[in-house]
Amino acid sequence: MAEDLVIESPHSLVEHQFEDRFQQKEAATLGMWTFLATEVLFFGGLFVSYTIYRHQYPEAFRQGTLDMKWYLGAINTAVLLLSSFFMALAVRAAAVGSNPKIIRYLVLTIVVGSLFLCIKVTEYYIDYRERLVPALNFSEARPREDELGGFTRTFDKFDEWFDSHVSPPIGKAAVRPRNEQLFMLFYFIMTGVHATHMIIGIAVMLVLIWMAHRRRFSAEWHNPVECFGLYWHFVDIVWVFLFPALYLLRNP
Amino acid sequence: MTAIPFVSVVEPPRVRETYLNATHTLRSWLLTRDHKRIGILYALTITFMFAIAAGGAALVRINLLTPTGILDEPSMYNKAFTVHGVLMVWWFLVPSIPTTFGNFLIPLMIGARDLAFPRLNLASWYLFVISAVLILAVLFFGGLDTGWTFYTPYSSLFSNTHVTLAVTAIFINGFSSIFTGLNFIVSIHKMRAPGMTWFRLPLFCWALYATSLIFVLATPVLAITLVLIGIEHLLRIGIFDPVLGGDPVLFQHLFWFYSHPVVYIQILPTFGVASEVVTCFARKRPFGYAAIAFSSLAIALIGFLVWAHHMFDAGISPYSGLVFSILSFAVAVPTAIKIFSWTATLYKGSVALETPMLYILGFMGLFTMGGLTGVMLATLGLDMHMHDTYFVVAHFHYVMVGGGVMGYLAAVHFWWPKITGKLYSEFWGKISAAIIFIGFNLTFFPQYVAGYLGMPRRYHSYPPEFQVYNVLSTAGASILAVGYILPLIYLLWSLKFGEDSGPNPWHALGLEWTTPSPPPTENFEETPVVSAPPYAYDLQSPTAAAVT
Amino acid sequence: MAWRVDLLFFFELAVSAFFVMLIAGLVVYFSIKYRRRSDDEIPPYTPPNPMIEAMYFIVPFLIMLVMFFWGGYVYVRAKQPPANAMQINVIGKQWMWKVQHPEGPREINALHIPIGRPIKLEMTSQDVIHDFGIPAFRIKQDVLPGYYSTEWFVATTPGEYHIFCDQYCGDLHSKMIGTVVAMEPAAYQAWLAGTIPNEPPAVSGARLFQSYGCACHGQRAPTLAGLYMSKVKLDDGREVIADDDYLRESIVEPAAKLVAGYGPIMPTFRGQLTEEQIFDLIEYIKSLGAAMNNAIPGASPAGPQTQPAGPVNGYRPDLLPDQPPARQPPDYTPQGARPQREQ
């Protein structure tokens, strides 16, 4: 049945349903793009809901944005762009058929991607201390300073200092608007779904590294690396839109 | 048409290897990557789910025999119609033709050995089975009472049934759909045989291509919406809950962005079947091949622009209502083009009323009624009276059952000889087609009347003046049930006792008929080369057509 | 409205019947006329006819344009309550309809109305989405929690008509039904007089207003007289119309839309007031005078009125909480209400 694979060369596999490896490669690429179209609309549902609610409750959502640590978001954006860069190099390494280079760049991608996740977790922790997590501890009253803990307080102090130097004054509310909870809900769902995609991506990269270690890829056949590259870049693009939407719309 | 008996006497019967007899173990079926076997696996699964969903319908119809409701508990009734709706939509109508005939036929029709991603295809069947098990678990643990539309805040905060588990099941089911659609799109783009240009593509493939676009582009929005519902139900925090500032109407927007196109997922494949069957049994080229092909794409595209016509009375802006109303009328135009084209194809044809053709002619009548009542519902001024009444129920069933299920049955009867290599009884086929047509109209036509008179949908009990329509409807439903059970019997009968069909019992054109029935595992002896326009019955010499 | 809907319906029914007959007739005719006479028969090629194909496109398109504009017209008419309509408040809850008449009577699952007079229902839900539908009047509107939605109608024939909840709302959805009792105006007055004495909502609202100590209004908080339907300037520079939705939000979530020049001193009443009490408070604010220039464009001189609003709601600020509930119906002058045949 499907087991009779035509072996073109030791490293290039053309499955029986394809005529040649070009057809196979094009099919794989188109399939991946189709899947990414699906992903666009998956995240799109969230972006649309977020936009609608932002339209409905502009002030509450702005207050939510003010509670975000924009500098952590910015660092994370740079980190993720860097990981995308390494991923592009990994795909390039695959195109020239160098398994060691694939491994090198994939490892770099994983390291940088993990750094992103670490920063994200730090942000979640700060949000938790600031009582911003819906269903867990969201409160409209801001926590007292002694409830924050030293780590979180440091960030708060920086925020205060920074916000006092921007003009016009941003007008952070003393009591959080009730609908800020909706903002936080979307913040956690959107970044959470994004982070889930990254974790899945890192898991797949480990498999790819293992395959490269077995010298499975060649200049003729490296569809998995190439398709995975598309996925990783897509995850990056999602963040490129999440970052301004969640962190930057600060002005009254 | 029939095998010539003495040939097999002269030549000792050599067992030809087909996809059915290549291997026999259960394992070889469960791990198969053959698109044909996966199609069969799907067919078995959705038939099973159809039976359970039909059970829900039976409960609903029995309950409505008396104005007070025969079931003691209204909640029991609510669970019955929810089961009926959820299972029928996601576990029968959406997968029906694409996963069975799409899987089976697309590679055969485009002259490929398999779909582009056979492993993904099998994975999508497993996802489908997992989702089916989960939704059956919902039933087992006590059911679901939200209706198939899951309107918030009822579904997310007020319902005490297994909403989270149910949305998980539909979420997984959605990914099964997405992978199927993805596979079809890539296969149709990249796997066509030499000479199979886009304008030689069978219209069934065009229809499935349009369907797949909807699978891929609409389903993810449903998926994320259901994730939000699940989170809200689980954590009891408001996303669509007005108490927290959420907006239940936003849920309806997101839900219908999927669930309106999904009715085109359910009907477009039937359009494809109709194009194949009508051309074959009229022995004509379709009247307006390009018009039919592009109207499929147009329906897929415009189908995405009309969703809020489900929400005219839901509190959306009247301006928005006007926009969505005119777009909804726009989608009726390509649909009308199709109906007219099939009718015109019959003109000066050679019309044979075999069983599949009977189903398709029935479909054309019922779908025309369903479509035109849909136009009424898209009319703003009428929808504010008929919204959420039995008029909607009747319209929906005329389109989905009169359209989708009739098309599915037509496909079963048309390609049964190709799939199994056996002929079923034409006599019983025609009888059951007639029974279904009559039973269907008796079931659902009275609902139009009841609906216009104001009977709301999803009512466990109702004012007595509506009883006559409900009794008629239940009577019709019992006839319809007979009509659905009959094919099951004579088709299974034909597996054992049916005559061999030969490769092409209908003298149809199309690559799938050039290979033996049942087809070999690799579909074709060698990759076919296409050189003729599609459906060129007129280019065939009469003798060539008669060769079986 | 009913006849408008019916006329449109029968027009579309006729068009639909024509096309169903056309398709079915052609299918049957072709199937017989061109039936296959021998198994070898191959019909000749019929060349495509672009004219006919174009007709397929144009004819349905034109017919549908007619349907769209006609349907849109009926819909827009149905969405615009006349200014002189009598407002009745409706609250949906699982699984009953609660009705508040402006004169005070409260009903459950019943709605008594005078015929010949436009009735506007201001509706909200206190739990899930319901839908207030009266098939006899050919209207229907979803009733959402957190929103005020409206529908209006004029009953023309005395009688009893069904109220159905048309949006699935849980176990006893099918029990969420009621009756509209349309009565001659005189009979309606008699019915009003015979009901259990009940405070008009505006009076209850005034009582609530006092008991919750809302005395800031007029001093440290914006004055309420003449507020209803006036333009309010917010502290972020926006302007809103002080309609029912705005008043409701300002009671439940005062900080959401602050009036320019005032601080956020008002506590939230979320969780402390029922939907009915909010309706009462809004009625009280209305009774303090409506800005008529907004409510009825061009109907009265500019500037907020503090005079009795009269026809709009019929409540006067001199109805102080301590006075007995009004039994007198509001003066009704059918200005602008053309007599219409209904049903």
Place this chain on the structure above:
Amino acid sequence: MAPTDHDHVVPVWIYVAVLIALLVLLVLTLVTAFFDLDARFHSAHLNMGVAVFIAMCKAFLIILFFMHVKYSSRVVWAFAGAAFVWLGILMTLTLTDYITRPQAPTVAVSPYVPAPAEAPGPR
């Protein structure tokens, strides 16, 4: 894309250049975010527009170069574009409802409201 024996191998400097461009755009979006463009240019949504525009530029760079769409077949272009077109449909048509609503949503009170502690007078 015509089948060639090897993939189109993009020189590394292009990737480096794209990365630098992306980081520059990141800085740019930060800078614009802290200027109140709306107040300065008397506009309603300029800050948001600029932020979204820069994000789209970034996405374009990634799609064209990192994801090789610049070197891919037209079908890939179509599919990459289609997703965003469909997202645009969802966004635009949903917004037609929200921006034209005559009434803004208000807040709902909890369905489980206890009666107020001090009952406001006898009923």
